[in-house]
Amino acid sequence: MYEMRPEYYTGIAEIDQEHTHLFELAQETHDLLDDNMLHDKTEQLTSLLSELINYTKNHFAHEEAYMGSIQYAHIPAHVALHRSFEQNLMKFDLDLAGEDCEKQDEIVKSLLDFLIGWLIGHIQKVDMLYVKKD
DSSP states (O other), X not given: OOOOOGGGOOSOHHHHHHHHHHHHHHHHXXXXXXXXXXXXXXXXXXXXXXXXXXXXXXXXXXXXXXXXXXXXXTHHHHHHHHHHXXXXXXXXXXXXXXXXXXXXXXXXXXXXXHHHHHHHHHIIIIIHHHSOOO
């Protein structure tokens, strides 16, 4: 359901691989939301959120290094968007849900909506700006 599509490819192998993994994490988030057999999703959600935070930090570091290597003119604005994303990820408070399945699902849904909206919008509207076109 959530996957890398042709319009999301930058043509930069490392960045495209990392974007692909971010879509895989979005799919894992969707799968967690759809898992009605799991009563308490706290452990899985905590693990998923931790991986998202760590992975995006590494991905952003690679992307920022690439932008530096091509002397992209709008690095500061792009970096600010990355930091904003990281700050927004940190706002997902799992303690609010406790063991309440409905509240956990609300958090998972909010995370999924945030992740997909940001990922697609950022790739298509922001990342494509630094891609050198021939």
